[in-house]
Amino acid sequence: MKKTRLIITILILVTVCTMFSACGKKKKKGSESSDPSPEVTEAVNEYAEYANRRVSVSGTKFMVDGKELWLCGINTPWQKWNDFTGNMDVTFWENTFKALADNHINSTRIWVNCNGLGIVKLDAQGNVTEINSKHFDNLKTLFDLAAKYEIYVMPTLLSFDHFKAGNQGATYWRALVNDKEKVSQYCEKYVKEFCTRFKNNPFVFAVDIMNEPDWVNENAECGQLSWDVLCTFFGEVSACIHENSDMLVTVGLGMNKYNSDKYEGNKVSDANLKALTSKDNSRLDFYSPHFYMWMKQWFGFPYDGDPANYGMDMDRPVVLGEAPNDDQADSGLTNFQKYKALYDNGWAGLMFWTEPKKDDGGNWSWYCFDFTAEGAREMYKVAGEKMFPLK
Helix, strand or coil: CHHHHHHHHHHHHHHHHHHHHHHHHCCCCCCCCCCCCHHHHHHHHHCHHHHHHCEEEECCEEEECCEEECEEEEECCCCCCCCCCCCCCHHHHHHHHHHHHHCCCCEEEEECCCCCCCCEEECCCCCEEEECHHHHHHHHHHHHHHHHHCCEEEEEEEEHHHHCCCCCCHHHHHHHHCCHHHHHHHHHHHHHHHHHHHCCCCCECEEEEEECCHHHHHCHHHCCCCHHHHHHHHHHHHHHHHHHCCCEEEEECCCHHHEECCCCEECCCHHHHHHHHCCCCCCCCCECCECCHHHHHHHCCHHHCCCCCCCCCCCCCEEECECECCCHHHHCCCHHHHHHHHHHCCCCEEEEECCEEECCCCCEEECCHHHHHHHHHHHHHHHHHHHCCCC
16 A cells, blocks of 8 residues: 555656646746747848848937948839839839949838828728738838848838828828827837837838828818827827837928928927827937928028028938939039038938839839939949948
8 A cells, every 4th residue: 555655656746847847948928038939030030140230320410330321312202102012013123222222322211101091901980900911021022122232211101192182091091190099009000010020120220100291281181180189190109119119210291391490390399299198209310301492482492501500400310301303403403412412511311302104115213313323423422431331
């Protein structure tokens, strides 16, 4: 009997020890000793060779690995409009990145969602109901091409076009932005996912939350939403990006009118965004107003001096996020002279506007691209070490 009890006791002890040992090998959720999942490890390692290419901000300058970066840039906003819904033309975009690299253009701004509901799907109340999964697949391809050619990309997430009467879902987008709970849904379901997927690719250097929200505020056809409503949206989205990535954040305002205390007040100041959201991470890392010649008589000429002369705060980098690349007759300046004027006067970069065009043979190109390419090649002779600081 004692022998039987002894055997049973030994078996129990062996079983308990085995269970304890097995449990000890399991990773506890949230434990510091937990190894990352294979998926996370793969995502990190995929861009390991570019780890030192991450762009940061120091004062009024962009920095890469301790060296200044000056954005000699362009806008290549779309090919056919809403390109990234599953029908991306990979050859076109590879040719675009190659052309930028060949001509010393180091950065571009791309609208990854031009308008409508084909990417972020909403119901009539502004609830996010679905995200087009093919969208993220296309963006992975796009941003991998950016890394291949070492071109910094600033994706623009939304535009005033989303809110414009006659466009699919215009009233749905107005309903979303007007409701803080719906904004939180958008941040959680789209913005956070965007950051999670692409935060390890340093060539996705910054996010432009919305293209020219000025018109959403001013124009009846876009809803005339208040600046408090729009800036609450910007504050929530910027906080989400900062909490989930190292990407920089901006808003591409159409005019310095709303980006300057010299005119209507800086609507996107840190103080305003934080007051509306009560979040410390609600902030823009740099400013990126747009300029076209019709603005000159009202709001000045950016090529005349530094950002302060143009009414901008000089507490962070200021980039001219859009400017025409074909207006020498009106401005009196070549694209090289425009690049150099901003470079000499302490701006952090210039991104010329261009649009795609298709010739009679069905071939795609960028409108007046040669003007920008020539200007960038000349700038490279002047500032190549700041345009490509790690080469």
